[in-house]
Amino acid sequence: MKQFAELIRIIDGTNKTTLKVAALTEYFKTAPEEDKLWTIAILSHRRPKRPVNTTLMREWATEISGIPLWLFEESYHIVGDLAETIALILPTTNKSSDKSLSQIIKELIDLRKKEDEDKKKYLQENWLKLNYYERFVFNKIMTGGFRIGVSQKLMTRALSQATDIDQDILAHKLMGSWTGENTTFQELVYQDNEVAMRGKPYPFYLAYAIENEAADLGDVTQWSAEHKWDGIRSQTIIRAGELFVWSRGEELVTDKYPEFQKFLEVIPDGTVIDGEILPYKNGQILNFNDLQTRIGRKTVGKKLLTDVPVVIVAYDLLEWQGEDIRERSFQERRAILDQLVDHIHEKEKQEELDDKSISDSSSTTIPLLISETMSFSSWEEVAQERERSAERKSEGLMLKRKDSPYLVGRKKGDWWKWKVDPFTIDAVLTYAMRGHGRRANLYTDYTFGLWNDGELVTFAKAYSGLTDAEFRKIDAWIKKNTLERFGPVRSVTPHHVFEIAFEGIAPSKRHKSGVATRFPRIHRWRKDKPIEEANTLEDLKALIPTDGGFLKDD
Amino acid sequence: MSKPLLQFTKKGIYCAAAQVYLDPWQPVNKALITHGHADHSRWGHKNYITQHDNVPIIKHRLGDINVSSIAHGENLLINNVKFSFHPAGHIPGSSQIRVEHNDEVWVFTGDYKTENDGISTPYEPIKCNTFITECTFGLPAFKWQPQGQVMDDINKWCAQNNADGKTSILFAYSLGKAQRLIKHLDTSKMNIYCHGAVFKMTEVLRELINFPPTHLITKETTKEELAGNIVVAPPSAHGSPWMRKMVPYVTASASGWMAFRGARRRRAIDKGFVLSDHCDWDGLLDSIEATECENVITTHGYQDIFARYLREEKGLNAISERTQYEGENLNEAEKPIIEDESKPSNTNFSSSK
Numbered sequence: 001m002k003q004f005a006e007l008i009r010i011i012d013g014t015n016k017t018t019l020k021v022a023a024l025t026e027y028f029k030t031a032p033e034e035d036k037l038w039t040i041a042i043l044s045h046r047r048p049k050r051p052v053n054t055t056l057m058r059e060w061a062t063e064i065s066g067i068p069l070w071l072f073e074e075s076y077h078i079v080g081d082l083a084e085t086i087a088l089i090l091p092t093t094n095k096s097s098d099k100s101l102s103q104i105i106k107e108l109i110d111l112r113k114k115e116d117e118d119k120k121k122y123l124q125e126n127w128l129k130l131n132y133y134e135r136f137v138f139n140k141i142m143t144g145g146f147r148i149g150v151s152q153k154l155m156t157r158a159l160s161q162a163t164d165i166d167q168d169i170l171a172h173k174l175m176g177s178w179t180g181e182n183t184t185f186q187e188l189v190y191q192d193n194e195v196a197m198r199g200k201p202y203p204f205y206l207a208y209a210i211e212n213e214a215a216d217l218g219d220v221t222q223w224s225a226e227h228k229w230d231g232i233r234s235q236t237i238i239r240a241g242e243l244f245v246w247s248r249g250e251e252l253v254t255d256k257y258p259e260f261q262k263f264l265e266v267i268p269d270g271t272v273i274d275g276e277i278l279p280y281k282n283g284q285i286l287n288f289n290d291l292q293t294r295i296g297r298k299t300v301g302k303k304l305l306t307d308v309p310v311v312i313v314a315y316d317l318l319e320w321q322g323e324d325i326r327e328r329s330f331q332e333r334r335a336i337l338d339q340l341v342d343h344i345h346e347k348e349k350q351e352e353l354d355d356k357s358i359s360d361s362s363s364t365t366i367p368l369l370i371s372e373t374m375s376f377s378s379w380e381e382v383a384q385e386r387e388r389s390a391e392r393k394s395e396g397l398m399l400k401r402k403d404s405p406y407l408v409g410r411k412k413g414d415w416w417k418w419k420v421d422p423f424t425i426d427a428v429l430t431y432a433m434r435g436h437g438r439r440a441n442l443y444t445d446y447t448f449g450l451w452n453d454g455e456l457v458t459f460a461k462a463y464s465g466l467t468d469a470e471f472r473k474i475d476a477w478i479k480k481n482t483l484e485r486f487g488p489v490r491s492v493t494p495h496h497v498f499e500i501a502f503e504g505i506a507p508s509k510r511h512k513s514g515v516a517t518r519f520p521r522i523h524r525w526r527k528d529k530p531i532e533e534a535n536t537l538e539d540l541k542a543l544i545p546t547d548g549g550f551l552k553d554d
Numbered sequence: 555m556s557k558p559l560l561q562f563t564k565k566g567i568y569c570a571a572a573q574v575y576l577d578p579w580q581p582v583n584k585a586l587i588t589h590g591h592a593d594h595s596r597w598g599h600k601n602y603i604t605q606h607d608n609v610p611i612i613k614h615r616l617g618d619i620n621v622s623s624i625a626h627g628e629n630l631l632i633n634n635v636k637f638s639f640h641p642a643g644h645i646p647g648s649s650q651i652r653v654e655h656n657d658e659v660w661v662f663t664g665d666y667k668t669e670n671d672g673i674s675t676p677y678e679p680i681k682c683n684t685f686i687t688e689c690t691f692g693l694p695a696f697k698w699q700p701q702g703q704v705m706d707d708i709n710k711w712c713a714q715n716n717a718d719g720k721t722s723i724l725f726a727y728s729l730g731k732a733q734r735l736i737k738h739l740d741t742s743k744m745n746i747y748c749h750g751a752v753f754k755m756t757e758v759l760r761e762l763i764n765f766p767p768t769h770l771i772t773k774e775t776t777k778e779e780l781a782g783n784i785v786v787a788p789p790s791a792h793g794s795p796w797m798r799k800m801v802p803y804v805t806a807s808a809s810g811w812m813a814f815r816g817a818r819r820r821r822a823i824d825k826g827f828v829l830s831d832h833c834d835w836d837g838l839l840d841s842i843e844a845t846e847c848e849n850v851i852t853t854h855g856y857q858d859i860f861a862r863y864l865r866e867e868k869g870l871n872a873i874s875e876r877t878q879y880e881g882e883n884l885n886e887a888e889k890p891i892i893e894d895e896s897k898p899s900n901t902n903f904s905s906s907k
Contacts, residue, residue: 012815012818012819013818013824013825013826014824014825015819015822015823015824016824065694067694068863068866068867070862071693071694071859071863072694074693074856074859075693075694075695078693078695078856079695079814079816080814080816081815081816084814084815085695088694088695088696088697088813089694089695092697149819435816436816439816439820440814440815440816440817441814441816441817442816442820468820468822485858
């Protein structure tokens with residue numbers, strides 16, 4: 001544990017990427033194999049299931065710290081991180097522990113099956129043997145997402161430096177459904193195990209948002225445009241007669257979309273398709289909210305399958321006839337993909353004609369569509385197509401260089417997203433709550449209101465969009481202008497106006513304002529505007545499109 | 555019911571019987587001043603009264619003011635109210651103020667810490683009935699390491715930077731924290747260079763305290779001179795073009811807030827050292843106990859939480875009061891954007907018990 005805690009201490013103590021990578025590289029060169037494996041697992045969000053719920057952790061920690069529970073909760077609101085709060089309030093001791101990271105993780109896995117009394121004894125004993133950073137790491141392993149400023153990309157870079165294996169190859173090896181329990185460091189990093197690789201997705205290629213003018217990208221004829229669909233980015237793998245569907249979050253979601261099993265009948269082995277899962281019914285794309293009803297479910301019932309059927313809109317082809325074709329040009333990959341999808345649908349039509357007895361044709365349709373690529377002769381035309389995004393229910397355009405390979409991770413240059421401009425409205429800051437993580441102890445989570453009959457009605461919450469310096473200023477102001485406190489929330493004197501941007505808008509029964517917005521965030525601080533000049537609820541409602549809005553609310 | 559000996563008013567903490575204010579935040583006729591930080595010794599009072607050691611400090615900061623001073627422990631009678639200054643251990647020249655009238659004793663701490671930092675006269679607990687205490691770090695999450703250990707870490711860090719060919723830039727309050735660092739930095743292999751604000755204040759304090767040599771960074775200071783040495787600067791210098799001369803450098807901040815990972819990461823500094831001139835949780839509780847007081851008024855910091863703890867867990871008659879003191883502010887140079895203190899005073903012990 002000491003070595004891992006020291007690694008986390010170094011990473012946590014710097015904001016310089018080079019130092020983080022150097023510390024990780026050193027760790028990957030020197031740590032025991034088992035610890036290395038678990039480190040990769042933890043940093044790629046594959047930590048073992050939580051052995052103890054956080055309510056009990058709080059109780060047991062306050063018990064040995066001799067403070068009342070309410071004081072712990074207050075401290076937690078301010079510190080903003082549960083693992084850190086527990087580490088801070090525990091009494092300091094002179095004891096120490098020589099357990100390795102993998103040993104502690106194994107103990108935590110075993111702990112899950114034990115009685116509460118044993119769990120309590122184990123945690124309290126170990127807490128007192130660990131120093132501050134070891135405690136923090138120990139708690140983090142139990143409480144949640146290990147977000148400490150190391151992306152998977154950084155970790156892969158360090159591992160590549162330590163092992164001399166190419167970064168992109170490593171990125172591929174680290175994908176998939178392995179856990180610290182079912183593999184070894186050797187197997188994961190060094191072996192090319194066919195079985196292990198069978199269900200493995202390729203790392204996704206992700207685009208950055210366009211920075212300036214689209215026209216700056218140069219010759220328009222070098223670029224292919226397509227709509228950016230608002231669903232779940234996915235990778236569909238057909239290998240050795242088996243189907244695997246992965247979401248971008250590296251979650252295996254095959255079982256959530258049983259309709260895709262049909263692919264096995266028409267798509268040959270050795271095919272990998274990058275595409276978007278969209279809710280789609282009677283030739284229409286449904287709203288993202290409809291899809292959300294399916295995301296959360298472990299099993300999908302018949303009703304849901306009929307109410308919210310899904311399709312994959314294919315963007316790209318990464319593997320064809322068992323060959324990794326990511327190095328080929330986008331144009332070439334798309335040519336094969338277009339042909340594949342065309343062929344499937346033609347065959348389907350043919351079969352329908354052959355067998356007229358099947359009346360319910362929709363149930364046999366293969367849920368695979370193609371994301372249409374468009375070529376233009378001027379950037380103005382591209383811009384005009386982007387204007388049509390709302391009516392096509394897309395978020396904007398994707399621009400892909402026709403000769404680009406399929407890269408690993410988020411890269412600039414060959415692919416860009418060019419989203420439609422968001423809606424904006426000027427609203428008044430009414431409530432504030434302390435943030436978490438690096439914003440802990442700062443009031444950074446805000447609620448905004450719009451005028452309605454001389455009152456401010458809450459319409460959205462937003463957490464992002466201001467600079468650190470702006471957050472600090474507003475935080476200082478909030479602390480001096482609090483009207484009332486409700487636990488971690490403060491109501492403040494209405495005084496500041498902010499321009500709020502959001503992606504979608506629709507009527508909603510759930511919201512007090514009667515309106516729901518999608519991805520609200522702070523666009524800028526309107527220091528020039530007095531609160532009287534903020535917008536009204538009527539102004540907001542006027543933004544709802546006549547067809548009921550992009551975001552449908554149940 | 556008679557009025558409390560000290561009241562929280564719009565202008566500051568007021569002793570009606572003597573018609574004087576303690577660390578007022580608006581201009582008054584007569585102000586008793588605990589220490590030289592800007593939120594406690596403000597501009598514009600007609601008469602300043604403080605402890606001897608604090609005189610050069612507030613004169614340096616406020617210029618030509620009308621100031622008189624007394625020694626620690628010496629009594630000052632104003633309208634039959636007995637005032638005295640006692641060491642607060644916060645920064646050089648800092649004091650608590652004891653107020654006695656009709657057998658009732660109040661103590662106002664200003665800012666204070668219990669650990670002896672080697673430059674401030676160490677804190678002494680004063681017995682009283684009512685204790686007005688700051689609680690900047692009044693949460694059990696704050697536990698300080700002994701200064702020796704923290705300075706050891708800082709010195710090791712500077713030595714490592716020196717070995718890496720880098721300049722160490724330490725950000726610290728120009729009054730107090732900066733001198734605390736300078737006093738304990740290991741200068742056997744490195745020189746200390748200072749930002750103007752830090753340098754001038756250190757020169758003022760040399761009258762009272764023995765410091766290792768410091769060098770002022772001027773336009774003439776060369777890059778080569780600075781390389782691998784230690785620079786002490788106020789937090790406001792962070793990110794300014796002034797730092798260009800020190801490239802390649804690594805930065806660190808020394809503050810109690812560095813105990814929080816969030817605060818550390820937010821500052822975009824390379825290293826955070828937890829070193830505070832205020833009490834930690836145990837320091838606050840120990841000093842309250844040592845005063846043997848029945849009443850506690852908590853001021854700046856986590857005052858509501860801390861007062862509730864003292865009431866419920868320690869059986870003390872504790873309430874919190876709003877002031878305009880800022881405790882350990884990480885942004886020394888930043889002024890709050892709007893000041894609005896509309897909340898009325900709630901000092902009323904008979905009804906809160």
